Amino acid sequence: MKKYAVIVAGGSGVRMGNSVPKQFLLLHGKPLLWYTLHSFLRSYPDLQIILVLPEDHMPKGREVINMLDASDRITVTSGGKTRYHSVRNGLQLVPDDSVVFVHDGVRCLISVPLIHRCYKQAVEKGSAIPAVAATDSIRIASGEEHHVADRQQVRIIQTPQTFLSNIIKPAFEQEYSDDFTDEATVVEAFGTKVFLTEGDYDNIKITRPVDMMIAERIIEERLALRQA
Ligand SMILES: Nc1ccn([C@@H]2O[C@H](COP(=O)(O)OP(=O)(O)OP(=O)(O)O)[C@@H](O)[C@H]2O)c(=O)n1
Numbered sequence: 001m002k003k004y005a006v007i008v009a010g011g012s013g014v015r016m017g018n019s020v021p022k023q024f025l026l027l028h029g030k031p032l033l034w035y036t037l038h039s040f041l042r043s044y045p046d047l048q049i050i051l052v053l054p055e056d057h058m059p060k061g062r063e064v065i066n067m068l069d070a071s072d073r074i075t076v077t078s079g080g081k082t083r084y085h086s087v088r089n090g091l092q093l094v095p096d097d098s099v100v101f102v103h104d105g106v107r108c109l110i111s112v113p114l115i116h117r118c119y120k121q122a123v124e125k126g127s128a129i130p131a132v133a134a135t136d137s138i139r140i141a142s143g144e145e146h147h148v149a150d151r152q153q154v155r156i157i158q159t160p161q162t163f164l165s166n167i168i169k170p171a172f173e174q175e176y177s178d179d180f181t182d183e184a185t186v187v188e189a190f191g192t193k194v195f196l197t198e199g200d201y202d203n204i205k206i207t208r209p210v211d212m213m214i215a216e217r218i219i220e221e222r223l224a225l226r227q228a
């Protein structure tokens with residue numbers, strides 16, 4: 001099977017509150033997006049990347065690609081109004097008969113074993129949606145009202161959400177809905193069941209400044225382990 005990763009890095013990072021979009025912020029001296037691309041490039045030698053970038057930050061994105069010396073494996077396209085539109089732009093460049101990983105550019109701690117697990121399950125079942133169990137108490141709230149939910153039943157959803165191309169590409173031809181928070185919701189709305197797989201607690205999405213501190217620490221630990 002051909003392997004394609006659509007890495008969406010077309011957002012502006014409002015919640016991070018920095019004038020530079022968070023995907024270009026430095027972690028241990030390298031842009032956050034560098035780590036994401038590096039892990040996917042390492043995962044399979046025959047994997048191609050479609051990198052979705054903000055229209056007005058293309059040169060910054062190209063700088064990151066040049067740092068990786070893998071321009072023959074990375075194709076760039078521009079982002080859309082929402083994450084859904086950015087994913088759709090990326091998918092247009094994915095050929096049929098492929099396995100497609102859709103991954104947040106800002107989940108920079110993605111591990112190669114997780115990428116392999118998603119690939120294997122997507123080939124077997126058509127999809128692999130990484131998920132981890134909730135570790136906090138959970139309440140469902142509506143205005144002033146709220147009630148406790150059984151956290152054993154709650155899963156926190158991550159990326160790379162991985163699909164056979166003949167499942168995900170037609171699903172993204174649907175009209176956009178605000179309910180589309182990830183690829184799983186789009187594919188389900190199209191009438192196809194999706195399958196979860198074990199995610200990874202380190203695979204956090206860098207959303208707010210505190211996430212940068214956590215990621216910096218995890219990267220330092222990984223480097224120390226490699227040097228030991
Ligand atoms: N129009 C958009 C919005 C988001 N993303 C990407 O989707 C991933 C997850 O989104 P999120 O964390 O929400 O990123 P931002 O939209 O940049 O952040 P915020 O919502 O705080 O503005 C990020 O890699 C982001 O760059 C994208 O490609 N195109």
Ligand SMILES: C[C@](O)(CO)[C@H](O)COP(=O)(O)O
Pocket residue numbers: 083104157158159181182183205
């Ligand atoms: C796709 C996702 O990363 C799964 O957890 C998440 O839904 C993206 O969230 P966003 O903050 O709305 O972009």
